Amino acid sequence: MIKAKTKLRVRYGETDQMGYAYYGVYAQYYEVGRVEAMRLLGFSYKDVEARGVLMPVTDYAISYKKPAYYDDEVTVVTTISEMPKGARIFFNYECFNQNNELLNTGKVTLVFLDKAKNKPVAAPDWFLQELLKHF
Amino acid sequence: MIKAKTKLRVRYGETDQMGYAYYGVYAQYYEVGRVEAMRLLGFSYKDVEARGVLMPVTDYAISYKKPAYYDDEVTVVTTISEMPKGARIFFNYECFNQNNELLNTGKVTLVFLDKAKNKPVAAPDWFLQELLKHF
Amino acid sequence: MIKAKTKLRVRYGETDQMGYAYYGVYAQYYEVGRVEAMRLLGFSYKDVEARGVLMPVTDYAISYKKPAYYDDEVTVVTTISEMPKGARIFFNYECFNQNNELLNTGKVTLVFLDKAKNKPVAAPDWFLQELLKHF
Amino acid sequence: MIKAKTKLRVRYGETDQMGYAYYGVYAQYYEVGRVEAMRLLGFSYKDVEARGVLMPVTDYAISYKKPAYYDDEVTVVTTISEMPKGARIFFNYECFNQNNELLNTGKVTLVFLDKAKNKPVAAPDWFLQELLKHF
Numbered sequence: 001m002i003k004a005k006t007k008l009r010v011r012y013g014e015t016d017q018m019g020y021a022y023y024g025v026y027a028q029y030y031e032v033g034r035v036e037a038m039r040l041l042g043f044s045y046k047d048v049e050a051r052g053v054l055m056p057v058t059d060y061a062i063s064y065k066k067p068a069y070y071d072d073e074v075t076v077v078t079t080i081s082e083m084p085k086g087a088r089i090f091f092n093y094e095c096f097n098q099n100n101e102l103l104n105t106g107k108v109t110l111v112f113l114d115k116a117k118n119k120p121v122a123a124p125d126w127f128l129q130e131l132l133k134h135f
Numbered sequence: 136m137i138k139a140k141t142k143l144r145v146r147y148g149e150t151d152q153m154g155y156a157y158y159g160v161y162a163q164y165y166e167v168g169r170v171e172a173m174r175l176l177g178f179s180y181k182d183v184e185a186r187g188v189l190m191p192v193t194d195y196a197i198s199y200k201k202p203a204y205y206d207d208e209v210t211v212v213t214t215i216s217e218m219p220k221g222a223r224i225f226f227n228y229e230c231f232n233q234n235n236e237l238l239n240t241g242k243v244t245l246v247f248l249d250k251a252k253n254k255p256v257a258a259p260d261w262f263l264q265e266l267l268k269h270f
Numbered sequence: 271m272i273k274a275k276t277k278l279r280v281r282y283g284e285t286d287q288m289g290y291a292y293y294g295v296y297a298q299y300y301e302v303g304r305v306e307a308m309r310l311l312g313f314s315y316k317d318v319e320a321r322g323v324l325m326p327v328t329d330y331a332i333s334y335k336k337p338a339y340y341d342d343e344v345t346v347v348t349t350i351s352e353m354p355k356g357a358r359i360f361f362n363y364e365c366f367n368q369n370n371e372l373l374n375t376g377k378v379t380l381v382f383l384d385k386a387k388n389k390p391v392a393a394p395d396w397f398l399q400e401l402l403k404h405f
Numbered sequence: 406m407i408k409a410k411t412k413l414r415v416r417y418g419e420t421d422q423m424g425y426a427y428y429g430v431y432a433q434y435y436e437v438g439r440v441e442a443m444r445l446l447g448f449s450y451k452d453v454e455a456r457g458v459l460m461p462v463t464d465y466a467i468s469y470k471k472p473a474y475y476d477d478e479v480t481v482v483t484t485i486s487e488m489p490k491g492a493r494i495f496f497n498y499e500c501f502n503q504n505n506e507l508l509n510t511g512k513v514t515l516v517f518l519d520k521a522k523n524k525p526v527a528a529p530d531w532f533l534q535e536l537l538k539h540f
Contacts, residue, residue, distance in 0.1 A: 024162025
């Protein structure tokens with residue numbers, strides 16, 4: 001299992017007139033969490049793209065429990081709890097505020113895509129080998 | 136049933152380095168679609184807030200079929216196909232590009248919140264009355 | 271002279287907790303206005319990139335007079351009032367709300383960049399020829 | 406003089422299809438830098454608003470020298486080099502990438518606004534007192 005914790009502070013520009021961190025901003029927070037989870041495997045997502053593999057999102061779901069507010073410190077907990085299935089890989093999320101209150105939970109599915117062919121491909125061996133060390 | 140169609144053109148700042156409209160941008164597109172769906176009821180979301188009711192999102196899920204690209208004209212089809220349940224209201228989405236290709240489908244659940252009390256409340260009567268005319 | 275008027279409605283996600291359209295959002299509004307100004311020349315910015323020319327921004331300045339609020343209809347008036355100088359082209363801006371109140375004024379300078387060489391180049395002839403028709 | 410250094414990593418959602426951090430994203434980076442500069446005074450911008458003072462931006466100018474790319478670590482250097490003039494305060498900026506290359510320089514002017522009266526006011530004494538310690 002991979003578990004990464006990333007801290008992000010809510011920016012003013014990320015709030016909306018309700019005073020909440022806008023519901024759409026978590027897509028970015030989750031993306032940042034995902035990248036930090038991958039770094040635990042020994043490579044950055046930038047490296048992944050440099051090797052000719054893109055990883056677009058195919059499914060994204062989020063349940064909001066509590067809002068985050070301006071200047072809150074949000075901890076994004078990103079978990080990879082299962083090995084990729086074919087071309088797909090799954091990330092689970094929990095966000096907490098500085099009082100350790102659960103803000104939201106979510107799940108994101110990404111697909112491995114051959115950049116040159118623009119086609120889904122099985123998770124690359126070099127990716128799986130690093131990931132397997134954690135399972 | 137309420138069905139609203141809203142056209143949005145993908146902005147340069149909404150693309151990412153894959154050349155796709157960033158996966159997180161659809162939260163805004165869906166929000167715009169939602170607002171247009173409400174306008175068919177005879178009021179704007181701005182009016183709703185002015186009446187002391189906030190409508191934060193509690194659940195958001197989206198499945199991506201195809202990416203949108205820069206300068207694409209995206210049609211957001213927003214549907215309210217059932218009456219609110221207690222404090223909750225449900226919006227369903229489909230996005231299409233200018234070639235009528237399905238880009239993604241999604242569902243958003245919002246909760247009616249009494250602004251002064253910061254508590255969920257049943258959908259207001261004036262909201263339900265307008266909505267009922269479409270069912 | 272080229273003058274383009276583009277209407278944009280302030281999205282909820284573009285507001286901040288002051289209730290203003292976030293000061294950073296006008297970079298996108300100006301970008302949209304710029305693209306519409308170019309369309310009056312007979313091509314889209316997408317076409318420009320397809321011909322191997324990128325147009326990144328080198329200078330951007332904006333003066334805010336009044337805020338825009340959620341659901342306001344903002345008119346972006348984009349003007350090209352002088353021919354490009356070497357590799358540089360200049361866009362001037364005024365934004366108004368639905369009450370015709372001036373929200374802000376600005377100026378953006380872009381540079382023509384050869385995509386393959388990643389070097390500034392003089393404005394392409396096909397661009398200048400179309401532009402000259404308006405001067 | 407106040408000088409704050411803030412590190413930010415370019416998010417995927419902040420890139421555009423040129424592969425650059427979108428030119429509009431620096432408004433947020435500068436905002437984050439500004440907040441960190443204020444923290445050196447012993448209060449957060451959140452505190453400022455809680456005391457009934459808003460600080461909207463009146464002028465913003467930025468000159469881009471080099472783009473930042475995805476996953477770059479950007480250092481925002483924020484400087485307050487002069488005392489506020491009446492209701493106005495000035496922040497100067499320089500952004501660098503991880504190779505210490507200058508990415509852009511900028512200047513932001515904010516106005517102190519009485520939240521209740523919605524009117525510009527002279528910089529509050531408690532603000533000036535803390536600031537003076539650095540001059």
